[in-house]
Amino acid sequence: MATMFQAFLSKLKLLLNNPMVLFIYGILSKWYIMVMVTAIVVTFWVFKGLERTGILQASEQVVSKALSDTKSVAKNCTPLLNDFSALWSCLQNPPDYEADPEEKKFEQDLKSLLNFDNYNPQRDPYSEQNNQNDPPNPRNNNVNHIVIRQNANDRNANVNYPSDSESSSNSDYDSEYDSEVE
Numbered sequence: 001m002a003t004m005f006q007a008f009l010s011k012l013k014l015l016l017n018n019p020m021v022l023f024i025y026g027i028l029s030k031w032y033i034m035v036m037v038t039a040i041v042v043t044f045w046v047f048k049g050l051e052r053t054g055i056l057q058a059s060e061q062v063v064s065k066a067l068s069d070t071k072s073v074a075k076n077c078t079p080l081l082n083d084f085s086a087l088w089s090c091l092q093n094p095p096d097y098e099a100d101p102e103e104k105k106f107e108q109d110l111k112s113l114l115n116f117d118n119y120n121p122q123r124d125p126y127s128e129q130n131n132q133n134d135p136p137n138p139r140n141n142n143v144n145h146i147v148i149r150q151n152a153n154d155r156n157a158n159v160n161y162p163s164d165s166e167s168s169s170n171s172d173y174d175s176e177y178d179s180e181v182e
Contacts, residue, residue, distance in 0.1 A: 068097045069094050069097070071097050072094040072095055072096065072097035073090070073091060073094050075097065076090060076094065076095050077090035077091055077094065
């Protein structure tokens with residue numbers, strides 16, 4: 001069995017050394033892109049048509065009702081697991097679900113994460129506004145660094161942890177590090 005696989009790999013290597021392979025890959029990739037773009041466009045227009053006819057809104061209402069019933073069953077029917085008849089009647093006619101204040105706050109916080117109207121780039125460590133003054137350096141990426149300085153003669157490393165009051169951008173770090181390492 002192993003020799004059969006090795007024979008297949010040797011034939012594959014021989015095939016990949018052929019200059020016509022690039023031509024074949026080019027044709028296959030062209031067809032792949034054509035099919036994928038068409039599939040994406042068709043999917044877009046199908047969902048756009050479903051939205052215009054109102055089918056998406058109706059299905060959203062059905063799913064929302066089902067999820068609300070599921071939450072109601074979990075909240076109200078789970079405590080009835082010991083009494084089978086009460087559990088069965090609760091499952092057949094689940095009461096209307098009313099969210100607790102904690103759940104309402106949790107849902108509001110989750111929705112605020114997706115709401116970009118209140119976006120504050122000053123609080124986002126990855127925003128371009130916070131990274132404009134930093135030079136493009138992988139050692140200086142607007143994050144507090146643990147700076148390890150080591151003298152060439154002394155192998156005992158000194159570790160300096162920056163405090164919260166220090167700037168997260170250590171532009172003097174690069175020059176100090178480069179001069180001490182040499």
